[in-house]
Amino acid sequence: MIDVTRPIAELARAVQSGELTARQLVEACLAAIETKSSYHAVLELNAAALGQADAVDTRIVAGESVGVLAGVPFIAKDNFLTLGGHTTAASHILKPFEAPYQSTAIAKLEAAGAIMVAKANMDAFGHGSSTENSDFGPTKNPVDPTMVPGGSSGGPAAAVALGLCSFAVATDTGGSIRQPASFSGVVGLKPTYGLVSRYGVVAMASSTDTIGPLTRSVADAALVLDVMSGQDPADATTIERQAEPYTTTWRSGKAKIGLIKEYLGEGIDPEVKAATLAAVARFRAAGLDVEEVSLPSLDLALACYYIIVPAEISSNLSRYDGIKYGYSAPEAKTLAETYDLTRSQGFGAEAKRRILIGTYVLSSGYYDAYYKKAQAVRTLLIQDFTKAFETYGVLIGPTSPITAFPLGQKAHDPLAMYLADLCTVAVSLVGAPAISIPSGHTKAGLPIGLQLIAAQQDERRLLAAADAAEALLQDRVVA
Amino acid sequence: MRDYELVVGIETHVQLSTKTKLFCGCDNDAREAAPNTKICPVCLGLPGALPVLNAEAVRLALRAGLALNAEATLVKKTKFDRKNYFYPDLPSGYQITQFDQPIVGLGHVDVPMGDTPFRVGITRAHMEADAGKLTHPEGADYSLVDYNRASTPLLEIVSEPDITSAAQAKAYATELHNLMRYAGVSDANLYYGNMRFDVNVSVRKVGAKALGTRTETKNLNSFKAIEKTVDYEYARQVEVLEGGGTIVQETRGWDDTKQITYSQRTKEDAMDYRYFPEPDLPPIVINQHMVDAAMGEIEYLPQDIRQAAAAADLPPREVEVLIAEPTLAALWYQINIENPKQSKFAFNWLIGDQIKLAESRGQTIAESDISSLTIGMVGSLVAEGKLSSTNAKVLLAHLWDKDGGAMAVAEKLGLLQQSDAGAIEAIVDGVIAAHLEPVTQYRAGEIKVMGFLVGQVMKASKGQANPGLAGEVLKRKLEVSDE
Amino acid sequence: MSKITIDEVKRIAALSRIAITEAEASAMAVELGGIVEFVEQLQKVDTTGVEPTSQVTGLEDVWRPDVIRAKADNISQLDLLRNAPQQQDGYVKVRRVMQ
Numbered sequence A: 001m002i003d004v005t006r007p008i009a010e011l012a013r014a015v016q017s018g019e020l021t022a023r024q025l026v027e028a029c030l031a032a033i034e035t036k037s038s039y040h041a042v043l044e045l046n047a048a049a050l051g052q053a054d055a056v057d058t059r060i061v062a063g064e065s066v067g068v069l070a071g072v073p074f075i076a077k078d079n080f081l082t083l084g085g086h087t088t089a090a091s092h093i094l095k096p097f098e099a100p101y102q103s104t105a106i107a108k109l110e111a112a113g114a115i116m117v118a119k120a121n122m123d124a125f126g127h128g129s130s131t132e133n134s135d136f137g138p139t140k141n142p143v144d145p146t147m148v149p150g151g152s153s154g155g156p157a158a159a160v161a162l163g164l165c166s167f168a169v170a171t172d173t174g175g176s177i178r179q180p181a182s183f184s185g186v187v188g189l190k191p192t193y194g195l196v197s198r199y200g201v202v203a204m205a206s207s208t209d210t211i212g213p214l215t216r217s218v219a220d221a222a223l224v225l226d227v228m229s230g231q232d233p234a235d236a237t238t239i240e241r242q243a244e245p246y247t248t249t250w251r252s253g254k255a256k257i258g259l260i261k262e263y264l265g266e267g268i269d270p271e272v273k274a275a276t277l278a279a280v281a282r283f284r285a286a287g288l289d290v291e292e293v294s295l296p297s298l299d300l301a302l303a304c305y306y307i308i309v310p311a312e313i314s315s316n317l318s319r320y321d322g323i324k325y326g327y328s329a330p331e332a333k334t335l336a337e338t339y340d341l342t343r344s345q346g347f348g349a350e351a352k353r354r355i356l357i358g359t360y361v362l363s364s365g366y367y368d369a370y371y372k373k374a375q376a377v378r379t380l381l382i383q384d385f386t387k388a389f390e391t392y393g394v395l396i397g398p399t400s401p402i403t404a405f406p407l408g409q410k411a412h413d414p415l416a417m418y419l420a421d422l423c424t425v426a427v428s429l430v431g432a433p434a435i436s437i438p439s440g441h442t443k444a445g446l447p448i449g450l451q452l453i454a455a456q457q458d459e460r461r462l463l464a465a466a467d468a469a470e471a472l473l474q475d476r477v478v479a
Numbered sequence B: 001m002r003d004y005e006l007v008v009g010i011e012t013h014v015q016l017s018t019k020t021k022l023f024c025g026c027d028n029d030a031r032e033a034a035p036n037t038k039i040c041p042v043c044l045g046l047p048g049a050l051p052v053l054n055a056e057a058v059r060l061a062l063r064a065g066l067a068l069n070a071e072a073t074l075v076k077k078t079k080f081d082r083k084n085y086f087y088p089d090l091p092s093g094y095q096i097t098q099f100d101q102p103i104v105g106l107g108h109v110d111v112p113m114g115d116t117p118f119r120v121g122i123t124r125a126h127m128e129a130d131a132g133k134l135t136h137p138e139g140a141d142y143s144l145v146d147y148n149r150a151s152t153p154l155l156e157i158v159s160e161p162d163i164t165s166a167a168q169a170k171a172y173a174t175e176l177h178n179l180m181r182y183a184g185v186s187d188a189n190l191y192y193g194n195m196r197f198d199v200n201v202s203v204r205k206v207g208a209k210a211l212g213t214r215t216e217t218k219n220l221n222s223f224k225a226i227e228k229t230v231d232y233e234y235a236r237q238v239e240v241l242e243g244g245g246t247i248v249q250e251t252r253g254w255d256d257t258k259q260i261t262y263s264q265r266t267k268e269d270a271m272d273y274r275y276f277p278e279p280d281l282p283p284i285v286i287n288q289h290m291v292d293a294a295m296g297e298i299e300y301l302p303q304d305i306r307q308a309a310a311a312a313d314l315p316p317r318e319v320e321v322l323i324a325e326p327t328l329a330a331l332w333y334q335i336n337i338e339n340p341k342q343s344k345f346a347f348n349w350l351i352g353d354q355i356k357l358a359e360s361r362g363q364t365i366a367e368s369d370i371s372s373l374t375i376g377m378v379g380s381l382v383a384e385g386k387l388s389s390t391n392a393k394v395l396l397a398h399l400w401d402k403d404g405g406a407m408a409v410a411e412k413l414g415l416l417q418q419s420d421a422g423a424i425e426a427i428v429d430g431v432i433a434a435h436l437e438p439v440t441q442y443r444a445g446e447i448k449v450m451g452f453l454v455g456q457v458m459k460a461s462k463g464q465a466n467p468g469l470a471g472e473v474l475k476r477k478l479e480v481s482d483e
Numbered sequence C: 001m002s003k004i005t006i007d008e009v010k011r012i013a014a015l016s017r018i019a020i021t022e023a024e025a026s027a028m029a030v031e032l033g034g035i036v037e038f039v040e041q042l043q044k045v046d047t048t049g050v051e052p053t054s055q056v057t058g059l060e061d062v063w064r065p066d067v068i069r070a071k072a073d074n075i076s077q078l079d080l081l082r083n084a085p086q087q088q089d090g091y092v093k094v095r096r097v098m099q
């Protein structure tokens, strides 16, 4: 029995030593995808995966050097442009789209020898917190299929939790990696904004879109980040990565941990709060210095987010117009109908909602009151975090105020859905890195996530802290 | 009509002469390219594609800022914004432009116009990406889009409404055209649409303070069309107002066949562009060092040529002809430095015979073999009396094809004239001896035979004698013998 | 009374180029009104003198040299246009644009 859930480094070593072949790993993934198809984590298989696996195996047999992820199978969220199949962002309007070029992140993973086995389901264009906004049907929670897996990266999170791949790559604009990681019981890392190139990833909100891994451990997340990160001449907003590899081994000495007060107040599910406090107790018991800290602007983050992000969405989604690619309303008789019908039929309800809100807040007469105001509040948020990081190396709190909820429960209540991102959006607006690690379960057995946040570009500290926390919480996580 | 005065402002889109597009590495020169062959994910607006700014566009925009006398506004933070609207030639559904922090701020252009030069204020100039190109096949129910031009870098220069006549409008556009070429900002080829003008026209009662409602006639690509548009709009608006009507704020087009402007779109359907800062492009911070560098890249501007030409006492009207041809002006400017005494000769040849020569050779002077130094040399030969002005033209035509040195080629072709008195005296003696009849007639007072005798000297010298000198020697000899 | 009127919904839908029916417009007015009401809490915040943030990297002057991209990155016209719903002779074809 091939076990793709072993640590990534171990898998890569096994492939390189000949203990396993890349083909065996890919075949194991394809079989698991088939067996677990009822979860609807995957949208499309990569037809070239076995060929790519054979190419890796051939190189190894020939004694040629292979990358650090040689033969390691992964799944990509369907908003990464990939060659040889469809890239739909789980939207009807991009259903026919076959990307003519490849995203930088995927190219880097493939150059390191990793093999993409499939594209994963998501909330269309990343709009949602449950994957129910996929135009191709929801993904089911890997722990309880009557529940949502979180979103928008519900497909990738479920795929990792279900063992359909070694790791997954996804995007996080306001919590889309961290929140489904929390709902599905896996690790989800959102790096510093700009650390991983966005080139070739379907844009949602350009100023907060980030790319990161969903994995089974913090160490795995560090390894994938190490491969994907770095400045990209094709993305002007990418920043220089640090010279040293991203690992979990960095030790900072005794930095204090700040427990975010605002994330333990109203609207936080008591079981989530209890799990968070239990984690804090563990950390203190282990000799860590945890203090409560208040970031007063956090209460404004969600409102700020739901102005800035829809504004950028409304502009980024303008290119889907039925003219150059994607769905085009066949019955359109005039150019006006091409636009109006294509976009009316091609976008789902949530995409439309966000386009309309974004258009509204940018439109003449409202810009100052909404958009510009939100940008100023964004500055206040940054100031709060900057101040907190003067005292604390890492901030912690729950990843989401809630745990996985039943499919359909919030599907028609956008505001209730938005609240699932209450604890993740601020970090996105600030551009700081954060990670969600499993911290326990509800009585019903649903996963709970703990979020750790560090200052911009302080990934090494974040990963080391998360790794330590992961070890301390090990026994609470095993169901 | 006299009761109304004209107010005109002009927005000009100038295509920056970069090698690649504004936000991608596609070839910026798609003039002869097949449709949609100079495109990439970025300029086609594919999902996931991101813009990356072309550094050269910033350099050229700074040079333009200097040419527009806006130096004081350049050192600052500037940024890009998105202008959102739908049109098939706009691949991403928004244009990347600059909204509230343009790279160039307040400046001005001093426009020469005969005895009435004037100044036009520049409000701002900003960088932006061009759209693709639409064609509408005759009678078809479809249009065709070519994205080769999409993301081509433009500088949009907005003037103050300081222009008060059609002639001024034309003169301003002409000077802007000169400036952009002299500063190396743009090829400014009007035929290829490298410069396109949107002309805002309003009228008001003489003495009125408030501006009238304006119309904007878009996408003019010739100076003549600008002049005619202003004339036409003035007459039309005055007629509307005189008839008791009101002017509608609208976008109009110019119909070159019918020579009229026509309504395209009224303010009612004016768009709400929802500008906001472009999140994909970090801001640009212009420092003094960059401005100084741009300054160093501008050798001279039209006014420098004008000043030098005035010092050389050249006729201002013709000097504008020279300025309109930057390569000729460059040559002249160079000659004026190298051989200041020959600047007039060079000027006359450059805007006279040179033009015919270029035409007959099917070449520009830049493509010819001739250099500024050579032209100066030819001028010197004429000045020294070694070359007749007729032969100077012949010589320059030869040098055009192969510049073997003015003196050497003139000698080889036997174009030099004899200005050596001794040599001419011998020829004159021969002519006097051979033509006793006319000599006698001259001595008898028939001075008109002198022309015949000079002709004979020229003939005998195979055209190389300096005719003035030949006349002098003849006269002296004939009069001496008379004593 | 919703924060957003049906007419406003129609106006922004037209700007967004999304066809909506009368019924959708009134449903949207309620939904969007709820969201706008939620985000309006920002109005209470005093942001006098606070600079707006639109980017968080602190990057400046990021540009590329003016070099025509290598043939290797050149994606063929065929690949780029393959996704176009309608094309003709290398052009992307659209319903007639009114002139």
Ligand SMILES: [Mg+2]
Residues within 6 Å of the ligand: B128, B156
């Ligand atoms: Mg413009």
Ligand SMILES: [Zn+2]
Residues within 6 Å of the ligand: B021, B024, B025, B026, B038, B039, B040, B041, B042, B043, B044, B151
């Ligand atoms: Zn391009």
